[in-house]
Amino acid sequence: MSHHRNHQGRIFWGLVLVILGVLFLLDRLGGFDFGTMISTYWPVIFIILGFSILISSGFRRPVGGVFFIVFGVFFLLAELDILEYDAWHYIWPSFIILAGLWLLVRPAFRYRSAEKFPQIKENDIDLTCIFSGMKRRIESLNFKGGHATAILGGLELDFTAAGLDGGKATIDATAIMGSIEIKVPRDWRVVIDGTPILGGFEDKHRNVPDVEAKATLFVKGTAIMGGITIKS
Numbered sequence: 001m002s003h004h005r006n007h008q009g010r011i012f013w014g015l016v017l018v019i020l021g022v023l024f025l026l027d028r029l030g031g032f033d034f035g036t037m038i039s040t041y042w043p044v045i046f047i048i049l050g051f052s053i054l055i056s057s058g059f060r061r062p063v064g065g066v067f068f069i070v071f072g073v074f075f076l077l078a079e080l081d082i083l084e085y086d087a088w089h090y091i092w093p094s095f096i097i098l099a100g101l102w103l104l105v106r107p108a109f110r111y112r113s114a115e116k117f118p119q120i121k122e123n124d125i126d127l128t129c130i131f132s133g134m135k136r137r138i139e140s141l142n143f144k145g146g147h148a149t150a151i152l153g154g155l156e157l158d159f160t161a162a163g164l165d166g167g168k169a170t171i172d173a174t175a176i177m178g179s180i181e182i183k184v185p186r187d188w189r190v191v192i193d194g195t196p197i198l199g200g201f202e203d204k205h206r207n208v209p210d211v212e213a214k215a216t217l218f219v220k221g222t223a224i225m226g227g228i229t230i231k232s
Helices: 002-028 034-041 044-056 064-077 084-108
Strands: 125-131 133-137 146-152 155-157 166-177 179-181 188-197 200-203 215-224 227-231
Touching: 002 034, 044 064, 044 133, 044 188, 064 125, 125 133, 125 155, 146 155, 146 179, 166 179, 166 227, 179 215, 188 200, 188 227
Parallel strands: 125 146, 133 155, 146 166, 155 179, 166 215, 179 227, 188 215, 200 227
Antiparallel strands: none
16 A cells, blocks of 8 residues: 555656646746746645645545645635735634644544554553653553643653553654654554644654564654654
8 A cells, every 4th residue: 555655656746847847848948937937826836745745645644735735725826816915814823723623633533554553541641741841751561551742842752661561552642833752662663643734753763573573652643833753
């Protein structure tokens, strides 16, 4: 499935490059003014990026892609004088409201990862970091899961001395204009299923083969203008 999505992404961006090349060529031949077109239709870049995110994720994580598409459509309508720029004063608060609503309703949506995420059995950690930094070293040998939230702050979780109950556990992580760093032992597997909205997930941990893994940590989360990083 991932190979199929990569194939789709390659075709998508290949077509984008071909179209850009043709437009630049026509500009050189005097067919039209490509610079003027770019100055007017630059929001299309965000729309293309949004569709790229949808395609590369197999439409499994629509929030980030839809956000870029809506963002691009708004500015495109403004550039075409169909929508007044003053409308932005009303639209950006709406984005914040939608982000908040998504955080509220997200637990109701099932994660459709290729590997089933175990339920969080107990909140062994329930951390919220706002306008500050926090470091927590987990040493429980029967960690059952928990929640971690960083809003305009930084949160570091160290699992290098921990063990997972039954060899599996899930963390629900949310980073809003902040960062969450999760450090795990080298012999753990990490499975990530997240939704980035103007943010990202970075996996610096090198997963070991299934037969060699002593435990599997599942990370499901949301990064809104923030980042979630996994490292060893």
